[in-house]
Amino acid sequence: MTITGLPVEEVNVFSYLYYALVKEKKWEDLLDPSKRPGLKRQMIEESVRSLKIQADVICKRAREILSNIERAYKYTGYEVIVFEARLEERGLFGASQPFGITLFEVGLEFDPYLNAPIIPGSSVKGAIRSAWRALFGKSEKESENYVFGSPKRIGACVFHNGYPIEAGKNGYLLYPDVITPHYMKEGRDILEEHRAKPSPIVYLTVAPGTVFKFIIAMPRDINEKLRGMLKRAIFEALKLGIGGKTSIGFGRFSLKSLRMEVSR
Secondary structure, three states: OEEOOEEHHHOOHHHHHHHHHHHOOOHHHHOOOOOHHHHHHHHHHHHHHHHHHHHHHHHHHHHHHHHHHHHHHHHOOEEEEEEEEEEOOOEOOOOOOOOOHHHHOOOOOEEOOOOEEOEOHHHHHHHHHHHHHHHHHHHHHHHHHHHHEEOOEEOOOEEOOEEEEEOOHHHOOEEEEEEOOOOEEOOEEOOOHHHOOOOOEEEEEEOOOOEEEEEEEEEOOOOHHHHHHHHHHHHHHHHHOOOOOHHHOOOOEEEEEEEEEOOO
16 A cells, blocks of 8 residues: 555655645645545544554654663763653644644644654643642742743753653554534634534544653752652653643553663
8 A cells, every 4th residue: 555655654644744735735625625524534544554554663763762862861960760651541742733733623743753743841841840739839839940940040850752662552653533613613613503513623643552751851969859749740740641631531641660860
């Protein structure tokens, strides 16, 4: 099987969606209400199938990249917290990002070089900071600002992107999902009740069961109390969820492993 003339196991999904829209002028079908659903279904199916076939290679590359990043942090004098966690449900990270948003109206954080969905470090940092506040409140505001930063200073810790290191359910990295707004059509709100009707929007998410690996770099002189607080916040953030739609279970993780490495 081929997509745009290439074997499916060699397709870069980011480039494929761009090629289909621009080079093959699929945007014309996207503007046609009678052709739009079929086009979206085709793009979703081919994207999901392609990454399933490439999943082992992608995850192997991600593990190599993360090993190099971890080694670099330790060589430059940082301590690192390294943890792996498994998605319990689908994940939606970077819903406003360009990847897929033109076609599916919902974006996804995607690394075009690795050809894989990722979790941006800013999302990891935001989720852990929210968990920190829920656990420790205003009494630890000074410690919070030290770890995460404030308008007056840069945070002491560096939160790196999370990368998939193990494919999810049935070997997939990407999964289709659907939302069905009733009071919106083609980006415009419907205010009259009699005009409302279901308008399914199919889009890409990260497959449940996908295992991600995360790295947080800390200064070597960070005290034991802050190390313990940061670990507790990590546990809590994974349970509460990272990314979008966490209130309905998306982005929630179960921790597989966590270790702290001291630089030599």
